[in-house]
Amino acid sequence: MTLQKATNVTWHEGEVTRADRQQLLGQKGATIWFTGLSGSGKSTVAVALEKALTASGHLCYRLDGDNVRLGINKNLGFSAEDRAENIRRIGEVSKLFVDTGVIVLSSFVSPYKADRDQVRALHAASDMDFIEVHMDVPLAEAEKRDPKGLYKKARAGEIKNFTGIDDPYEAPEAPELVLYSNRMSVEEEVEVLLALLSERGLLSGAA
Template sequence: MSEKKRNIVWHETTVTKQERRSLNGHQSFILWFTGLSASGKSTIANALAHSLFQQGKQVYVLDGDNVRHGLNHDLGFNEKDRKENIRRIGEVSKLFIDSGQIVLTAFISPYREDRDVVRKLVGPEEFMEVYVHCSIETCEKRDPKGLYKKARKHEITHFTGISAPYEEPENPEIILDTEKNTIEECVESLLSELKHKQLI
C-alpha cells in the first residue's frame, strides 16, 4: 500500500444520506443521459430538472460541456481522457447522491464500460441509464453547435459517431426516442417512471 493510501482515512459524516433524503422528501439517485451529440440529452435533462424543481425536489444537472469548463478543463477527447472524464463525473455524482439530491448527468459517455463503472459506484436503485436515441443522420441535421460540420471537415478529431465510436446501451432502464417524441413527452415519460419506482 502506498504512503498516500496509508495516510488517508475515511471520515464519517454526522448527517446521513437517509436523513437528507427524509428531509428532502424523495430518494437521491442518478439519471445518466447518454447518446450522440445533438440527440437531446441536455435539453431533456434541463427540462426535467425544471419540472422537478417546480415540485420542490432537490435536483442538479451536470452537463458535459459545462463540466469541461471547470472540473475537467484539463481533459481532451481521446479515449483515455473520455474515460477519466466519466470517472470523475461518476465520483461527483456519488457525492450528490450522498447529499440527498437527484443528479441528472448529460454526457455522450460513448463507452459501455465507463457507464458501467459509474453504475457500480452506487447502489442498484441509485443509477438509471437513460438512452436518448436519435439517428446520426438526424443529429447531424440538427447540429446546433456546428460540431458535425467541423468533424466532417476534420477540424475536430475523435468526434463520436464520425471519427470515434459510440456503444449503444444494451439494457438501459429507459429509452427516449427524440425523433418520434417531443421534449415534453420525454419529460412526462421520465416523471411517470420515477413515480412508478417511488423515487419521487
C-alpha cells in the same frame, strides 16, 4: 478501475447519515444518466426535466458535458483515456449529490460502455439509484441538427476523435429507459421520465 495513488488515507465517517439528509429534504437522491450522440437531445430533456422536478418540489441539479469541461474537467481532452477520466470524475460527483439526497441529471455523450458501467457499479456499491437513459436517434438526424456545428467541423477534419464520425458510440445494452427525440416531443419525454421516477419511488415525499 482507477488505481488509488494517494497513500495513508482513510474514509472518515460522520454522524449524519444519508437517511438523515433525505429526511431533511423529504426525498431520495438518484442519478439520471443521459447518454447519446451529440445532438441527440440529452441536454434539452435534462433542462426540461430539471424545471418540472423543481416545480413539483424536488431538489435536483443538472450536470452537463460542456459545463463540467469548463470547470472540474477543464484539463481533459477527448482521447479515450481522457473520456474515461471525464466520466469517472462525474460519476464520483454524481454519487456525492445522491448522498446528499439530491436528484442529479447527468448529461454526457459517455460513448463507452465500460465507462458507464463503472459509474453504475459505483452507485450500486453504495446502494444508490442509477437510471441510464439512452437518447437514441439516428446519426443522420443528430448530424442534421448539429446545434453546435461540431459534426460539420468533424467532417471537415477540424475536430478529431468525434463520436459518431471517427470515434465509436457503444449504445447501452440494457438501459432503464430509451427515448427517441426524433419521434417524441420534449413534453412527452419528460412525461415518460416522471412516470419512471414515480414508479421507482423517487417522487414521493416532496413538498
